[in-house]
Amino acid sequence: MAESALLRVRNLNTEFLIPDQGAARALEDISFDVHPGETLGLVGESGCGKTTALMSILRLLPANARISGQVFFKGVDLMTLPEKEMRAYRWRELAIVFQGAMNALNPVMRVGEQIREAITLHRLMPTREAEVRVGELLELVGIPKERGAQYPFQYSGGMRQRAMIAMALACSPSILFADEPTTALDVMVQAQVLELLNDIQQRLGLAIVLVTHDLGVVAEMCDTVVVMYGGKVAEYGPVDVIFNDPQHPYTQKLLESFPDLNEPTEVLASIPGTPPRLTEIPPGCRFEPRCHVCINRCKTESPPLLRVGESHLAACHLLVDKL
Amino acid sequence: MSASPLLIVENLVKHFPLTPSLVDLLLRREPEVVRAVDGVSFSLARGEVLAIVGESGCGKTTIARTLIGLEEETDGTILFNGQRIGATDRRTLAGLIPLESGAVGTREQQTLPRMSLKHLRQHAQMIFQDPYESLNPRATIFEIVAEPLLVHGLLRKREERIARVKSALEDAGLRPAEDYFLRYPHELSGGQRQRVVIAGAMVLEPELLIADEPVSMLDVSIRAEILNLLKDLQKKRAVGIVFITHDLGTVAYFADRLAVMYLGRIVESGPTAEVLKNPQHPYTKALLSVVPVPNPRLRRERIILQGETPNPLNLPGGCRFHPRCPVAMEACKQSDPTYVRVAEGHEAACLLAQPVTSS
Numbered sequence: 001m002a003e004s005a006l007l008r009v010r011n012l013n014t015e016f017l018i019p020d021q022g023a024a025r026a027l028e029d030i031s032f033d034v035h036p037g038e039t040l041g042l043v044g045e046s047g048c049g050k051t052t053a054l055m056s057i058l059r060l061l062p063a064n065a066r067i068s069g070q071v072f073f074k075g076v077d078l079m080t081l082p083e084k085e086m087r088a089y090r091w092r093e094l095a096i097v098f099q100g101a102m103n104a105l106n107p108v109m110r111v112g113e114q115i116r117e118a119i120t121l122h123r124l125m126p127t128r129e130a131e132v133r134v135g136e137l138l139e140l141v142g143i144p145k146e147r148g149a150q151y152p153f154q155y156s157g158g159m160r161q162r163a164m165i166a167m168a169l170a171c172s173p174s175i176l177f178a179d180e181p182t183t184a185l186d187v188m189v190q191a192q193v194l195e196l197l198n199d200i201q202q203r204l205g206l207a208i209v210l211v212t213h214d215l216g217v218v219a220e221m222c223d224t225v226v227v228m229y230g231g232k233v234a235e236y237g238p239v240d241v242i243f244n245d246p247q248h249p250y251t252q253k254l255l256e257s258f259p260d261l262n263e264p265t266e267v268l269a270s271i272p273g274t275p276p277r278l279t280e281i282p283p284g285c286r287f288e289p290r291c292h293v294c295i296n297r298c299k300t301e302s303p304p305l306l307r308v309g310e311s312h313l314a315a316c317h318l319l320v321d322k323l
Numbered sequence: 324m325s326a327s328p329l330l331i332v333e334n335l336v337k338h339f340p341l342t343p344s345l346v347d348l349l350l351r352r353e354p355e356v357v358r359a360v361d362g363v364s365f366s367l368a369r370g371e372v373l374a375i376v377g378e379s380g381c382g383k384t385t386i387a388r389t390l391i392g393l394e395e396e397t398d399g400t401i402l403f404n405g406q407r408i409g410a411t412d413r414r415t416l417a418g419l420i421p422l423e424s425g426a427v428g429t430r431e432q433q434t435l436p437r438m439s440l441k442h443l444r445q446h447a448q449m450i451f452q453d454p455y456e457s458l459n460p461r462a463t464i465f466e467i468v469a470e471p472l473l474v475h476g477l478l479r480k481r482e483e484r485i486a487r488v489k490s491a492l493e494d495a496g497l498r499p500a501e502d503y504f505l506r507y508p509h510e511l512s513g514g515q516r517q518r519v520v521i522a523g524a525m526v527l528e529p530e531l532l533i534a535d536e537p538v539s540m541l542d543v544s545i546r547a548e549i550l551n552l553l554k555d556l557q558k559k560r561a562v563g564i565v566f567i568t569h570d571l572g573t574v575a576y577f578a579d580r581l582a583v584m585y586l587g588r589i590v591e592s593g594p595t596a597e598v599l600k601n602p603q604h605p606y607t608k609a610l611l612s613v614v615p616v617p618n619p620r621l622r623r624e625r626i627i628l629q630g631e632t633p634n635p636l637n638l639p640g641g642c643r644f645h646p647r648c649p650v651a652m653e654a655c656k657q658s659d660p661t662y663v664r665v666a667e668g669h670e671a672a673c674l675l676a677q678p679v680t681s682s
Binding site: 045156187188191192217219220239240255262267268270272 | 378379512514542543544545546547548550551554569570571572573575576577599609610611613614615616617618619620621622625627628629631
């Protein structure tokens, strides 16, 4: 792939060892690139491995996780670094806005102090300068800096999410990972937060990896999309291609099942069944039990990611004939 | 709407008084109230779906809870099948003379009015948002679905009960129903649980279903199934549904009529397609513009309202939307706009709305 990529994830595999149940394969062969200034969307249903992918990249998983594969950040493989060196990358280069901002802030610590802690922990500047920086960061995300002296419970949901974003930006990272940043927010507040992310990206020129299950958010925000299903990449390509010329049956169904305000339909397409349990993964394609166009081969053989267009990849046996 | 509507709500008001502080008590200040619902009127025909849309804190859930009698309304009337079912009316029904102050004294007086609630809840059922919390984890699916029948003393014969539970589960898409009878909620997925919740609501064959964000906790692919199921039940059983949501995309697909709420009031209402195509209130326009459209080619200018819904403790004077309104005028600070008929069955409460020319 092009050398310009900021983050290159290659064949990332993550398993969780579960007593008595063997291993849950949460991620299998995940590969994608993040370029500077780009917004990449990781989309999929609950349990498809979106959050695990983020946590694997940042190496923030519990002890029963086994990660293999490579994650190159500016040419350095993060997976081989000793923990001590990895800490230099976290937050300074790779920052994350955790899911559920409601609960991710410390309830008994003033918001400004929590942000300052992130700065002083990484020894970026003396405490007094950090104080000024906290004010700047709060203003950057649209919170009056006096409110830094307040506690999280005095904030509304949208403001807490903004405070989380300010904290993530504390060390001027190159990549911002945002895990479901707008889930549980109202549409209007969601629009405000998305606008803020867009605005920050343009001002600071950082790359954003956006994890979400909301296809609408992806369509509004992202340049590139990775559609995940059952821990694997189902489809990967530019946002326009994914939405207007999807090749994987899962992507197609997912798009059809999303109610569109502009073209209300009589019946919404639905995908019967549920995503596979990660401890009982089907031998063939992971989507086969729910697929409306599956063939015999899908039951036994897992489809490889096929190149179906320029920078457009999809994993489906049916696409072999189209090539 | 030829026959009498199933549900008529007139000028519904629900205020939650705050516990006054000691200082307030000593100074004998009027207790502060949160005006959660502040004069809402609507009606619902048999077999119709009315969607109530708005941001958190606009009072949509309070309406649902008041309709089903989980809250007692402060003022206004609720007519269900032509019968008044408000809190005071329930007291009268139960043979209690409503107290002048509205407060109820003895324990007996507190429990008695609830008996007539039972009658209401046999015909009106509610589906809650979170299928992970609304099912008893220690009851089997059969027990959960059969419980409403026991509570209301219906179908006392065991065989009849089993048959009804079976058909309710099958109507909710859990087939074969017998496989689910002895399972527990933790064995089911989120979508299946919501189906059990729906089966439990439908087992009494109600005429009115109040659905409070029934799909917002579910995954996109499962959401469509549950919506299709509700739509199916509505068509087959002619159940009227009050559908409460913040997701306009779902509304476009699901609802016959739409009511947009802001700070305890309905600001615009009308047939769904008409309101979506021709929104008149600036709040509706803003809400519509920020709904994410699943097509990157349709990225458009969004009207993003700054700030958040004001506190319903101290409402702004005049039009309650004016502090956030992008097109507010001087007049909006003075007068609270009344409803203007902008098209057949389509009303908006805005000074800028153009009334329909009488034909």
